[in-house]
Amino acid sequence: EAGVAQSPRYKIIEKRQSVAFWCNPISGHATLYWYQQILGQGPKLLIQFQNNGVVDDSQLPKDRFSAERLKGVDSTLKIQPAKLEDSAVYLCASSLGDRYTDTQYFGPGTRLTVL
C-alpha cells in the first residue's frame, strides 16, 4: 500500500514570495490533515479535511495561508506572501475516518526555508 505522498520535499524562497505544497493521501482515507512543525516543536494542526469539506481550520493564518482538497482526494496548501516565521516542515497526514481514535499516517514532509 502506497503511503502519503508530498511534494516538493524541499523549498527555499524569499520573504513575500508565494509557495504551494501538494499532498496525496493513502487511497481510501477520508480525512486529510496539514501540520506545521517548527524545529524543536511538535506538529501544529493547520487544517483538517474530511473528504472535501473543512472540519477544522482554527489555527490556519487565513490572511496568508489557504488550502483546498478538490474531489476529496489530493490537497494543496498555499502560502502567499511568505514570512520568515513560516520556515518549518509542513507535514501532510491522512486517516481512514474522522474519529479521534483513528491512526494518522504522515507523509515525508516539505521543508520550507524563507530567506
Added chain:
Amino acid sequence: QKEVEQNSGPLSVPEGAIASLNCTYSDRVSQSFFWYRQYSGKSPELIMSIYSNGDKEDGRFTAQLNKASQYVSLLIRDSQPSDSATYLCAVNIVDKVIFGPGTSLSVIP
C-alpha cells in the same frame, strides 16, 4: 497551562536500560492517547495508542494511562541505540488531536 506537556529533554539512557517518557494533558474528558516516534529529519510514526486506564504492552514498549491524574507515559525496556529519536505524545482535546512538544531520547551504547 499548555494542552499537552512532556518532560523536557534531552533524555539520555544507557543501552539496555528502561527509558521513561511522560506526558500530561489539560482536558479531563480526553479519550484517546497516542505515542509517535520521530527520527531526525523524518516524519512521525505511530508506536502505540491507548484509550483505557492501565497498562498496554507491545513488545518492548508499555504505555500507561491514568485519567484521574491526566497523565500518560511510555516505557521502553531494553533500550537500543535505534530507539534514539524524539517521542511525541498526542491527545485528543475536544474533537481534534493535539501534539506535545516532544522529548528527545538518546540511547548511549
